[in-house]
Amino acid sequence: MAEGPTINTIAERAGVSIASVSRVLNGLPTRQETVRKVLAAAEELGYVRNAVARSLKSRRTNQVAFAMADIGNPVYLAMVRQIQPVLKAAGYRLVLHSTDAIVADEIDVLHSLGERYVDGLIMSPLRVTDEHLKTIATARAPVVIIGSVPDGTRVDNVRADSRTGVRLAIDHLHGLGRRRIGFLNGPLDTVPGAARAAAYREALKERGLPYDEGIVEVGDFYRAEGARAARALLDRAAGVDALMCANDLIALGALDVLRAAGLRVPEDVAVVGMDDTDLAAASWPSLTSVSLGSAERGKAAAELLLDRLNDMDREPRLVTVPPVLVVRASTAGEGAERRPVSAGQALSAGGEASTPRAGSLRRTTGPGPDRESTGEAAVTAVPVQAAPQPKGGTP
């Protein structure tokens, strides 16, 4: 907690100029003798470079921020596990913000970009307001948004495709002979909530199933809310033979309720979650879930940001990560895990199956299909290998 020595202190001590000290500390060509003296002095004094002063001059902090809606959601965990190493390898330190999806806090973080504490930001907002868009547009450091933003927004963007994801799930359930497929969704005023609601209706229609408001329940994206919603739905509607859940947490809540109600999963009610978090594989019964590629999205976002940091003037890019259905016991019966079903395979049209090149992004020919007007390059992310869990655990 002592007053820290500066390069001036060192310069005095070593009997050289501050310029020489700076040179030595930055590894610039210097006479051996000088190097020795400076390093010795620095060591003795316990010198630590003042990064604030350095940043004032260099306009760089070598820090990057990731602002997530809720640190408690495993989805973000998966993202962090991918973002961290990519950025670290490039010499950046990652700092995390948990905004609790409070718009004011997110705007605050965005604003803090202007304060120059970080060189860039990856953000995953639940709701995208006009204020978000305005602040992003005038932000003084590069921003990458994970999640859908309105078409035409000039910002690097990584998207999931929950529309296709929901369809994969519904098709799967339909294929199992389920016809009364209930839907447990999150808030409709969030981007994913709205998207999944629309996708559900659409998917039912495609399969010739009627849309019945009576078997749809809207709550929050949490386990407890999922349980509440499931209970409400079961109390109200009879004969539901499947539950499509807008994320894994909701699905886990539903499993709790079904178990308590004495209903067998999947015999009586099949359950599908979304996000394919660690919890899905670990639950009982294990949970069939639509992976929206959290890991891939995190990795893509980090790479997008690095890329941007190296070229501030390039056109904004859009990366879309395709969903993958992972079938587990909650729909498949005896706990046997079947092979994942990718979007390409599952869709009737068989829209050109992707040929993954591990660890990189595959650029499609020309601008993205839904962004033609903006002239942005669109790319599709391919699967990354799972991030290893760190050693250690808890205090």
Add this chain to the structure above:
Amino acid sequence: MAEGPTINTIAERAGVSIASVSRVLNGLPTRQETVRKVLAAAEELGYVRNAVARSLKSRRTNQVAFAMADIGNPVYLAMVRQIQPVLKAAGYRLVLHSTDAIVADEIDVLHSLGERYVDGLIMSPLRVTDEHLKTIATARAPVVIIGSVPDGTRVDNVRADSRTGVRLAIDHLHGLGRRRIGFLNGPLDTVPGAARAAAYREALKERGLPYDEGIVEVGDFYRAEGARAARALLDRAAGVDALMCANDLIALGALDVLRAAGLRVPEDVAVVGMDDTDLAAASWPSLTSVSLGSAERGKAAAELLLDRLNDMDREPRLVTVPPVLVVRASTAGEGAERRPVSAGQALSAGGEASTPRAGSLRRTTGPGPDRESTGEAAVTAVPVQAAPQPKGGTP
């Protein structure tokens, strides 16, 4: 992404001096007319204060960091949920670091304190090396350590009491008639791992049970490792009627294995976890767990840090949070949750039960019991109310 305007830009635009701009921006007494002009110019130009430059001068950043070993462990989540609001209320922004318990990274974060990017740091290291201690001692900003450090270390410190915690659990199991109590621990070279190993032996001894290496297994603090360890233990040793687990994740892994092995919980094998994370309440069967007061520790740490920020010269303080046993279905049978058992009640000696004063710290008389030599004030934290989950959820 434009080049940001500075107070100079504003000064020109408003036709005043930079000093006036600074005064207005900091709310110092200024003529109305000047205020108006400056604010107008600032608004037009979209001015954002350069916090880096400000910090260079003021030596404050209004940012505080929390470095956790693993962002994926719910224990840290509980801490963050408490730390965040306390710091926010005091005007600090919280930034999070996930070190993956890599010593080099933790040292790096500690070092970054010297870099002046944050005004203070709360850290929860899994292992405490000499390098940690050395770096902490010379750190240029206040540090609060969550977790045990060697006695005599001059640093604000918040501790759990896992020794008593383990005893609560063993006593509970013993009281249920269990006599072959296996132990699934984390790495012995971590502080909590070592403490819990010792506590386990001690607690058995107190109850007159033999220590049998054959029913002890050491792994990592993760679910998958917990499962592996449980499997190994069950393969090797027969007749185990209870499993004490060093944390909840390990316990969940054990539950998976027991279930797969067709063993009933708690009839055949009772299971106790540690940390009392959200997962404990949500698992099936729900998990009896020893709460080590993650939330309380987080809150106490935040308050300790704020306190220190306001008085850099005060003596280091030690806060110890007492453990609480939370009994659930994994030991109690039919899912009925019994009342929590606090340390005071459970111990035979009945060491003066605490009288909680909500939301504050209760100071014990004089120096802490195991710190008498250092002359530090010791306090005991009391329960805080659970932090509410934020609205929203996942993209």
Add this chain to the structure above:
DNA sequence: TTGTACGCGTTATCAG
């Protein structure tokens, strides 16, 4: 009340 000038700790430029 307002403006000038200096310092915070670094890096970078330019003579020597």
Add this chain to the structure above:
DNA sequence: CTGATAACGCGTACAA
């Protein structure tokens, strides 16, 4: 190869 010195953007004595 080295040493003075000018920024970087802001806060603030001190002078006007």
